[in-house]
Amino acid sequence: MFRSYGSVLDECLTALRSGEPMEQIVARHPRHAPRLRSALALAARVQSSPRVTPRALAQEQSWRLVRERAHQLRLGGRRVTARRGHFGALFRPALALVAVLLAVSSFGGGLAIASQDAMPDSPLYSIKLATEDIGLWFVFDETHEAEILLDQSNQRVDEIRSMVSQGKTIPENVLGALENRNRRAVSILQDRPEETGLQARVLSQAQEQEDLLLALWQQVSDPAHDEFAEAVAALHNVRLAGSAGTSFVAVQPDDLRGGFQSISGQVQALDDGTWSIGGVAVNVDDRTIGGGEIVAGLTARVLVARGADGRLQALSLIGGGPLNDSESSAFVNGVVESITSEGIRVGGTLFRLSEATLKTYDIEPGEFAEITVRTTADGFVADEIKPAVSTRTSTELRALTFEGTIEGDVSGSKSEWLIGGFQFGVTESTVVEAGAGDVRDGARVQVEAINDRGKLEASRVSVLASETKAEVVTLIGTFDGVQGAQWVVSGLPVVPPEDGAEPQIGALISVETERGSGGDLTASGFFEIEAAGDNQLIRTLGTISEIEGGNWTLEFGDVNVAASAKIAGGEPGVGQRVVIWSQPGVGGGDLVAHYIRVLDHAAAIESFNSFLPSPSP
Amino acid sequence: MTRSLNEPRTGSAPDEKARATPSAQPQEEVSAEWELVRRAQQYDNEAIHAIYQTYYPKIYNYAFMQMGDVQAAEDLASDVMLKMIEKVQTYKFTGLPFGAWVFRIARNRLIDLHRRRKRRGEVDLSETIATALANPQVLAERALARGQIQVALKHLTPEQRQVIVLKFIEGFDNRSVGKIMGRSEGAIKSLQHRALGSLRRILHADDV
Numbered sequence: 069m070f071r072s073y074g075s076v077l078d079e080c081l082t083a084l085r086s087g088e089p090m091e092q093i094v095a096r097h098p099r100h101a102p103r104l105r106s107a108l109a110l111a112a113r114v115q116s117s118p119r120v121t122p123r124a125l126a127q128e129q130s131w132r133l134v135r136e137r138a139h140q141l142r143l144g145g146r147r148v149t150a151r152r153g154h155f156g157a158l159f160r161p162a163l164a165l166v167a168v169l170l171a172v173s174s175f176g177g178g179l180a181i182a183s184q185d186a187m188p189d190s191p192l193y194s195i196k197l198a199t200e201d202i203g204l205w206f207v208f209d210e211t212h213e214a215e216i217l218l219d220q221s222n223q224r225v226d227e228i229r230s231m232v233s234q235g236k237t238i239p240e241n242v243l244g245a246l247e248n249r250n251r252r253a254v255s256i257l258q259d260r261p262e263e264t265g266l267q268a269r270v271l272s273q274a275q276e277q278e279d280l281l282l283a284l285w286q287q288v289s290d291p292a293h294d295e296f297a298e299a300v301a302a303l304h305n306v307r308l309a310g311s312a313g314t315s316f317v318a319v320q321p322d323d324l325r326g327g328f329q330s331i332s333g334q335v336q337a338l339d340d341g342t343w344s345i346g347g348v349a350v351n352v353d354d355r356t357i358g359g360g361e362i363v364a365g366l367t368a369r370v371l372v373a374r375g376a377d378g379r380l381q382a383l384s385l386i387g388g389g390p391l392n393d394s395e396s397s398a399f400v401n402g403v404v405e406s407i408t409s410e411g412i413r414v415g416g417t418l419f420r421l422s423e424a425t426l427k428t429y430d431i432e433p434g435e436f437a438e439i440t441v442r443t444t445a446d447g448f449v450a451d452e453i454k455p456a457v458s459t460r461t462s463t464e465l466r467a468l469t470f471e472g473t474i475e476g477d478v479s480g481s482k483s484e485w486l487i488g489g490f491q492f493g494v495t496e497s498t499v500v501e502a503g504a505g506d507v508r509d510g511a512r513v514q515v516e517a518i519n520d521r522g523k524l525e526a527s528r529v530s531v532l533a534s535e536t537k538a539e540v541v542t543l544i545g546t547f548d549g550v551q552g553a554q555w556v557v558s559g560l561p562v563v564p565p566e567d568g569a570e571p572q573i574g575a576l577i578s579v580e581t582e583r584g585s586g587g588d589l590t591a592s593g594f595f596e597i598e599a600a601g602d603n604q605l606i607r608t609l610g611t612i613s614e615i616e617g618g619n620w621t622l623e624f625g626d627v628n629v630a631a632s633a634k635i636a637g638g639e640p641g642v643g644q645r646v647v648i649w650s651q652p653g654v655g656g657g658d659l660v661a662h663y664i665r666v667l668d669h670a671a672a673i674e675s676f677n678s679f680l681p682s683p684s685p
Numbered sequence: 686m687t688r689s690l691n692e693p694r695t696g697s698a699p700d701e702k703a704r705a706t707p708s709a710q711p712q713e714e715v716s717a718e719w720e721l722v723r724r725a726q727q728y729d730n731e732a733i734h735a736i737y738q739t740y741y742p743k744i745y746n747y748a749f750m751q752m753g754d755v756q757a758a759e760d761l762a763s764d765v766m767l768k769m770i771e772k773v774q775t776y777k778f779t780g781l782p783f784g785a786w787v788f789r790i791a792r793n794r795l796i797d798l799h800r801r802r803k804r805r806g807e808v809d810l811s812e813t814i815a816t817a818l819a820n821p822q823v824l825a826e827r828a829l830a831r832g833q834i835q836v837a838l839k840h841l842t843p844e845q846r847q848v849i850v851l852k853f854i855e856g857f858d859n860r861s862v863g864k865i866m867g868r869s870e871g872a873i874k875s876l877q878h879r880a881l882g883s884l885r886r887i888l889h890a891d892d893v
Contacts, residue, residue, distance in 0.1 A: 073878070074874050074875050074878040075874065077874075077877070077878055077881070078859065078874045078877065078878075081852075081877070082858075085856070106885060107881045107882075107885065110881055110884060110885055111853055111881060114849060114853045114854065114884075115853045115854065117854070119742070119746045119854070120745070120746050120749045120750070120758075121742060121745075121746075122741065122742055122745040122746075122758075122759060122762065123755070123759070126759040126763075127741055127742070127745075129763075130741065130759070130762065130763035130766060131734070131737055131741070131766075133763065133766075133767060134733065134737055134763075134766045134767055134770050135730065135733070135734070137767055137770050137771065138728050138730065138733050138770050139728075141728055141770065141771065142728040259756070
């Protein structure tokens with residue numbers, strides 16, 4: 069039967085694709101052998117030619133659109149604005165006209181104007197965003213459009229700041245809008261390398277926004293966590309692209325879904341290619357942005373993200389040597405005496421506010437607050453102000469300070485640590501200071517915690533350079549009274565000391581205890597830091613920079629340490645980290661120390677606040 | 686009539702008749718892909734992401750081979766992926782791989798784009814480059830040797846170029862290629878014959 073060459077070729081191509089050797093295929097058709105051999109060789113060559121692969125950033129940006137569209141369709145929703153390239157530019161005039169008609173007919177001019185001050189929790193906020201988009205359709209210079217988008221992105225940041233200063237959580241719409249503006253600006257500018265000014269602005273803005281968002285993780289509403297992870301990942305990737313060009317390994321939102329944590333400590337290389345920082349396994353790789361090198365044996369500070377799988381990925385690194393004071397922050401907890409545009413006054417000391425000061429609540433005088441303090445040539449600056457739980461406040465939340473020994477595994481993926489016989493919740497907001505040694509089984513630590521109706525949540529864990537026995541537990545809290553035969557200190561049961569002495573109910577005390585075989589804490593004695601009824605002491609955490617007789621200098625000012633002040637935990641010295649409970653001096657004078665807890669000799673000072681944007685000069 | 690999001694409007698599992706239909710994909714792959722598509726029809730994010738990760742690079746490659754322009758290929762791939770998710774509930778298994786349906790969208794979008802460019806009087810930059818070079822045979826040979834198949838393909842007709850990409854690079858069978866291009870299987874056999882012939886002539890086929 070006659071078969072055309074085309075039919076024979078097709079059969080042979082199918083055989084070739086199924087893996088049959090070429091000569092074997094050709095041998096079946098001797099009449100067409102020369103032509104077949106040539107055609108099959110050519111087909112094989114085309115088949116083996118390498119594929120053209122898309123740019124990772126473009127693929128990622130496109131995926132966001134698809135996912136957004138899928139989300140809308142899932143909700144039975146509206147259209148998504150496609151990434152403007154060749155298609156968008158074509159329809160822009162027509163869309164602009166439609167947009168104007170919509171703005172006039174549907175919204176009404178007044179509504180659009182009224183929406184301009186709308187905040188993300190307002191029903192008018194979506195109109196505000198739509199009005200911004202409409203305005204952009206009239207901008208035909210794409211570079212100028214990118215500039216406007218970057219301005220709008222900063223407006224989103226201002227809205228976020230305003231929300232958190234009113235004690236509100238950050239909703240998903242403003243995070244989505246922030247990510248949207250940034251993505252569109254980057255998309256325009258990635259093909260315009262000549263716009264060096266705007267390129268630099270994108271990078272600096274990305275860093276500022278990433279730092280700010282990370283500091284606000286606790287203020288993000290639960291439904292907005294996905295948008296938050298996406299916004300942070302996008303900002304981080306912009307920074308990575310800025311330093312590595314188009315070829316870089318991007319951070320994925322899934323790498324960030326478990327929250328963020330600050331860790332500092334000694335570095336050790338682990339067998340699986342990750343690093344141990346202060347005893348916590350952390351992945352440090354091309355996705356880590358940092359101003360230092362990670363070196364085994366030296367100290368490093370990392371801001372890590374916890375992935376959906378529990379693994380810790382370092383986003384930022386400061387490493388390569390001992391951390392110095394300029395990289396540290398101090399913390400002041402106390403009752404706010406006044407708050408004005410000039411600053412916030414606590415313990416008789418004024419802490420100046422700056423444009424970058426982050427207020428996570430609208431604090432009023434008389435309320436208890438924690439201030440993160442930085443020292444500048446002009447005085448003390450408040451980097452962050454947030455509400456705090458007073459040790460003395462009689463509410464269901466009880467603040468306490470606890471010193472004990474870690475028992476068992478506290479690897480990065482653990483969310484509960486056993487310390488001194490008590491389970492402490494370790495969340496994404498827990499700051500881990502491991503400058504004095506690794507966070508590991510047997511390490512002595514000081515824990516600042518909140519007792520929330522019997523559940524202990526650690527806000528800061530500091531490893532102590534202490535030789536204290538594992539059985540010894542120190543507890544600093546409010547004496548709640550006696551229940552049965554036991555004392556209750558900030559909600560925790562303690563067996564009273566044998567000498568029969570008893571503090572006043574409501575007094576702030578430090579209790580030295582020993583843990584028995586049954587887990588009971590038996591007090592050997594106590595020190596009354598502040599009498600019942602008083603609530604004047606402020607609690608400060610900082611590093612000693614100078615000791616001159618009874619006068620100590622720390623980041624937040626001078627402290628008068630009289631002979632009557634109780635010093636515990638070790639011998640004080642310059643460079644040491646200390647927690648001081650002190651009273652404001654008369655007439656705004658130096659703080660007067662009542663009780664001092666020495667933490668360690670190798671100061672390693674951590675907080676999220678170290679990553680906050682620096683205030684404007 | 687209301688419809689639950691959990692009930693795809695269309696689409697049914699591959700039946701026996703469909704399974705018997707020749708396809709370039711092994712049966713297990715077809716079944717796995719169908720399961721993925723079924724979940725995507727319910728807008729399951731994981732399934733959509735898996736499909737996206739598979740097809741975005743393929744469509745980008747296809748678009749780049751046709752247009753030779755990175756930006757245009759990215760735009761087209763993005764556009765096709767959006768269209769795919771908007772239309773996925775209308776997809777019905779007919780024995781052809783899901784990829785044939787996605788590439789059909791891509792081809793239609795490509796045709797639309799060419800029409801619009803033509804109406805606007807735009808010149809295809811890659812064609813300009815190709816024709817400006819003195820010796821296309823030498824250029825094509827050199828390009829193919831370096832793996833730059835898209836440069837060699839510029840000298841084929843658009844239909845020949847499509848059949849080469851779909852058949853030899855994407856690995857579709859004749860039936861799928863026919864479905865994508867809106868041609869019969871016979872026409873595809875004939876097209877591939879002519880396309881390989883043209884490419885061979887360009888490349889001094891005797892030396893291949």
